[in-house]
Amino acid sequence: MKKKWIKRALLAVLVLGLVGAIASAYRPRPVEVDVGEVTRGPFEVTVTEPGKTRVKDRYVISAPVGGHLERITLRPGDAVEAGQGIARLGSLDPPLLDARSRAQADAQVRAAVAAREQAEAGLKRAQSALEFARVEVARQEKLAAAGSVTAQALEAAQFEERSRAQEQASAQSAVRIAEQQLEMARAARGRMERRPEAHEQLEIRAPVQGWVLRVMQESEGAVAAGAPLMEIGDPAILEAVVDVLSQDAVRIQPGARVRIEHWGGEHPLAGRVRRVEPAAFTRVSALGVEEQRVNVVITLEEPVERRKALGDGYRVEARITLWEGAEVVQVPESALFRQGEGWAVFLAREGRVRLHAVKLGQRNGLRAQVLEGLAPGDQVIVHPGDSVKDGVAYTERPKA
Numbered sequence: 001m002k003k004k005w006i007k008r009a010l011l012a013v014l015v016l017g018l019v020g021a022i023a024s025a026y027r028p029r030p031v032e033v034d035v036g037e038v039t040r041g042p043f044e045v046t047v048t049e050p051g052k053t054r055v056k057d058r059y060v061i062s063a064p065v066g067g068h069l070e071r072i073t074l075r076p077g078d079a080v081e082a083g084q085g086i087a088r089l090g091s092l093d094p095p096l097l098d099a100r101s102r103a104q105a106d107a108q109v110r111a112a113v114a115a116r117e118q119a120e121a122g123l124k125r126a127q128s129a130l131e132f133a134r135v136e137v138a139r140q141e142k143l144a145a146a147g148s149v150t151a152q153a154l155e156a157a158q159f160e161e162r163s164r165a166q167e168q169a170s171a172q173s174a175v176r177i178a179e180q181q182l183e184m185a186r187a188a189r190g191r192m193e194r195r196p197e198a199h200e201q202l203e204i205r206a207p208v209q210g211w212v213l214r215v216m217q218e219s220e221g222a223v224a225a226g227a228p229l230m231e232i233g234d235p236a237i238l239e240a241v242v243d244v245l246s247q248d249a250v251r252i253q254p255g256a257r258v259r260i261e262h263w264g265g266e267h268p269l270a271g272r273v274r275r276v277e278p279a280a281f282t283r284v285s286a287l288g289v290e291e292q293r294v295n296v297v298i299t300l301e302e303p304v305e306r307r308k309a310l311g312d313g314y315r316v317e318a319r320i321t322l323w324e325g326a327e328v329v330q331v332p333e334s335a336l337f338r339q340g341e342g343w344a345v346f347l348a349r350e351g352r353v354r355l356h357a358v359k360l361g362q363r364n365g366l367r368a369q370v371l372e373g374l375a376p377g378d379q380v381i382v383h384p385g386d387s388v389k390d391g392v393a394y395t396e397r398p399k400a
Contacts, residue, residue, distance in 0.1 A: 033388060044323065051296075053313065062228050123172060123175050162301075177207040208234070243281075261317045271301055296318075348396075354390060381394070
């Protein structure tokens with residue numbers, strides 16, 4: 001009897017072990033997953049596009065009258081002062097002394113006088129706008145100190161003041177240019193009222209202080225009236241022009257914050273959007289797709305000392321801020337997937353996967369703003385595969 005019971009016990013143990021092995025073989029194993037965390041912090045939505053710099057105020061110096069141009073010795077990159085002689089025009093043989101040329105010279109003088117008056121009116125408008133902007137900054141500073149307005153409103157007023165100050169400087173340059181043009185037109189008319197002597201010359205002077213950007217007519221020779229000779233500008237007053245897709249342009253607001261990157265310097269440059277041009281143009285992409293692009297003009301706010309190596313026509317990359325927040329609940333976009341008309345995630349809770357619906361706000365390609373459904377510290381499954389379903393067990397994959 002004892003042997004019989006031993007055999008039965010061994011048989012029972014064997015059967016139980018076999019049943020356990022079968023059950024273990026068919027029991028679902030935990031799914032290996034990657035886990036991410038819902039966080040709270042700064043969040044911004046940006047668009048990044050390449051562009052190029054350009055001198056904001058550039059001046060093409062042309063020959064006021066036809067004549068014999070001496071060889072220009074200035075080269076691109078040379079500094080010039082306002083009023084400095086940059087080129088010399090000698091008389092042609094025979095000189096133009098007919099009535100038609102004299103009438104044209106008189107017309108040029110009248111046109112130069114009208115241009116000066118127009119420039120002076122523009123300067124008065126710029127001065128009035130700057131005075132108003134300064135009053136507005138003072139008012140906003142008082143309101144900000146009292147807590148009545150946001151810091152963003154104060155920054156917008158300060159940005160407007162800086163823009164108006166640059167416009168005044170540009171208007172002052174325009175007045176000086178108009179005066180120089182008037183002086184050259186009067187000199188040309190005086191030259192035509194008498195027969196020029198053998199050594200008569202007309203010196204063309206620089207209207208503003210700046211650098212030579214281009215020399216169009218370097219060699220000595222006869223030039224016609226109005227022929228462009230060189231281009232002058234001040235590289236210290238730089239702006240950047242970036243073309244973006246039209247669907248991105250509608251979201252860009254004047255005054256938006258910009259970071260200029262990959263320009264060759266060690267640090268990014270700060271800037272602000274000054275203007276979004278109202279007209280788009282068509283450009284074919286590298287893939288052969290026609291795109292509607294819009295130019296965005298950006299004012300550089302960095303001091304000249306931090307960007308002195310940056311010149312006219314240099315390539316830059318602009319990161320334009322479309323939206324930003326300081327304390328934003330956010331989740332990795334790789335954890336999101338569609339569920340009907342909305343969005344959902346898989347939560348990792350107590351060893352089980354839980355399907356959970358969420359409501360999203362802004363997205364930047366890497367993370368998404370969470371409006372409802374998640375809290376900071378929640379664990380979500382990123383890059384969920386087909387084996388990840390609601391209720392299954394999971395194990396976190398070791399991180400490399």
